[in-house]
Amino acid sequence: MFQIGEFSRLANVSIRSLRHYDKIGLLVPEKINIETNYRYYSAKQLQTINKIQKLKEIGLGLSVINEILSSGSDVKTIQSHFAIRELELQEELETITQQRLLLESSLAVLKENSAKWNYHIIKKEIPKRFVASVRDTIPTFASEGLLWERLYGEIIPQQAQFAKEPFSMAIFHDEVYRDADVDVEVQVSLKTAAYDSRNGVAFKEAPEVSVASVIINGSYEQMTAVTEAVAVWLENHEYQLNGPMFNIYHVSIATEPNPENWVTEACFPIKEENHEV
The missing domain is CATH 1.10.287 (Helix Hairpins)
Incomplete structure (x- = not known):
């Protein structure tokens, strides 16, 4: 018979594991001295502990191993x-x-x-402009096309005249990031706002806004890298964000199915940093 320390060395198993095996009934000592509470193991039990270790090596849990041993292997x-x-x-x-x-x-x-992707970020002014606009909560960002359908479904029958530089943009109004039920507004620039606002489409004047602007060539998967670059630029130039970010679509899926040919201008409204904060 071997005391638990001796058996531990022979079996290459820690005393802690042996005590745990005893507790769950997986390997109970051959004998326990009632007076000293010393545990004693037999040489035959080395075969059992070796089976346990082998079954553990192939990834079986202790409950499964116990079931196998209880079945007489x-x-x-x-x-x-x-x-x-x-x-x-x-x-x-x-x-x-x-x-x-x-x-x-x-x-x-x-x-x-x-x-x-080497982004060139500049400060620029987006001028005042007349726009046709529709704003709504949509299921996800991928549902933006629903807003464009509503917008053009209203301005085309009214024969609205586009501006010389007809900005087509999407404005993302949520104050925090959301991946569902997002608040998005789409706009297109017109020569005048003298049209009838109806069916959720508004004709209005949009104010001038200062932005940090960066041109993105290709798919929108770059946006994570773009926001990283813009964040660094804002800190280096001591600007703060000042309103919802928006995209101007120069070449989009509306006219070009190949994402590699898309040209998007990501715009981040800015103001000078408040050093009192």
Whole structure:
């Protein structure tokens, strides 16, 4: 018989684990001295502990291992749990494979971005202008097209005349980020606002606004990198945000299906930084 420390060394298993196995009934000492509470293990129990360790190595939980040992290591019981574990490993392998592919693609994008996306940010004034506008809460940002359909569905029958520089823009009014039920307004610039506002479409004068402007060539997946660059620019030039951010669409999906050819001007309204804050 071996005391728990001796058995621990022979089995290459910590005393803490042996005590836990005893507590859950997985490996109970052969004998416990009632007076000293010393635990004693037999040489035969080394076979059991070795089975436990081997089953743990293939990823079986202690409850499953206990079930296998309780069955007398019945072959059908073992085969059943091994088959389940094989399916689990296959799912884990598929997950790891997907993560590896995502890692590779993300690395490629990062390398491409560092070489391709070098943003030039400027301060500029968006002048006063007459606009046709529709503002509403839409399910997601991808639903913006619904607003454009409503807008053009009203201005075309009224034969509204576009301005020389017909800004087409989307303004994002939510004060905090939302990924659903977003407050968005779309506008297009006109020569005059002398049209009938109806069906949620308003004709009005939009005020002049100072912005930090950056041109984005390509798809909108760059917006994260754009906002990072603008945030650094704002701090370096001592400006603060001053209203909702908006996009001016110079070339968009409305006229160009290929995202690589889109040209978007991201605009961040600004004011001089308040140094008292």
